[in-house]
Amino acid sequence: MTKLDSTQPNGTPAWIDLGIPDLDRAMEFYGAVFGWEFDVGPEEMGRYTMCLVEGREVAAIMPTHDESATEFWWNVYFATDDVATTVSKAEAAGGQVVVPPMDVMDKGRMALVKDPVGAQFGLWHGQNHVGTRLVNEPNALLRNDLVTPDPGAARAFYASVFDFGLDSDGYLGDDDFTFLRRPDGHEIGGIVGDPAATSSAWGTLFMVDDADATAQRASAAGGTAAAPYDMVYGRMAEIRDPFGTPFSVGAPKFGG
Template sequence: MTKLDSLQPNGTPTWIDLGIPDLDRAMEFYGAVFGWEFDVGPESMGRYTMCLIEGREVAAIMPNHDSEASEFWWNVYFATDDVATTVSKAEAAGGHVIAPPTDVMDKGRMAIVKDPVGAQFGLWHGNRHVGARVVNEPNALLRNDLVTPNPGPAREFYAQVFGYTLDSEGYLGDDDFTFLRRPDGHEIGGIVGEPKARTASWGTLFMVDDADATAARATEAGGTADAPYDMAYGRVAEIKDPFGTPFSVGSPKFGG
């Protein structure tokens, strides 16, 4: 198990959370799909619920009380040493601040930003909550990729904000895919140019032992799943939970 107990380097996806209409139904679904256990937060914290593997945080879910909300998604938060400085860089690069820097009690400091192509993401500087404490293991976060019909401005934005280097090495054939790498060369995700995409959004991919079996569990638990398929890095399934929240799962080749 890849365990983390310290802050990740700047620009690394470090946390994910999800707001949905029915917390109990979400726990039932994600418990069945990933085997997660849950630590439900108090009402004073909006019932912000930690999703756990062997007692270690991998994600969070919470009730979304907006009766008019019709779309739900996994939010990705990027690690930063200084939230305010990174927000300033994002604004200078053409981003828009949705939620300004704020302290989350003694857990850490956060902000929410929208990039120039419309994709939303969070920033997190951890204190008592460092972020995901299990990654790159079955049923935990593996990677995040931005899908957008307009990849050019996105590449420029994220390189400017986080100092990523960009490369397209042809691993995915003719697909428009750009690797995002931290200054130390570590790949943190990528940008997918998809002309048919309706909007720009960050996707979340969880590692699993068996993409086909996970897709079957998701369907049995009340979600939907497209037929799993093979790609250069392994076998993938695209899934939606009972509220229509999209996410992906990938079999172990992705860890190689």
């Protein structure tokens, strides 16, 4: 297992969370799909609920009290040694601050930023909460990719903010796909250029043992799932939970 007990290097996806209208319904769904167990937080913490695989935090779910909200998505947080400095770099590169740097009790420090193509992401400097403590394993986070109709602007922004290297291996043929790599060469995700996309957003891909079986469980639990398909990196399925939150699952052939 890929177990993590310390903070990740700058630019690494370090945490994911989801705000939805009905916490109990969400736990029922994600428990059925991934077999997650849950540690429900107290009311004073907004019932911020840790999702666990073998006792290790892999994500969090929380109830949102915004009655006007109609769209929901998994938030990705990138690790940083200094939230304020990274926010300044993001602003200088054309990003917009959504939530300024703030302390989350003794857990860590965070901020929310929107990039120049409109995709939102978080920053996380872990202290007592380092972030995801299990990755690249079944029912845990595998990778995050940005889908956008304006990949050029996105590539320039993330390279400037996180010093990412940019490259493409050509495996996806004519598709516009760019790998994002930390300065040490480690791949942290990618940017997908999609001219048909009407907005830009970071997607979340969970690793599973069997994409077809996971899609079936999601449908049976009240979500929706498109037909699983094969690609060069493995077998995938696109799923939405009962609130319409999109995410993907990938079979073990994938590498993160």
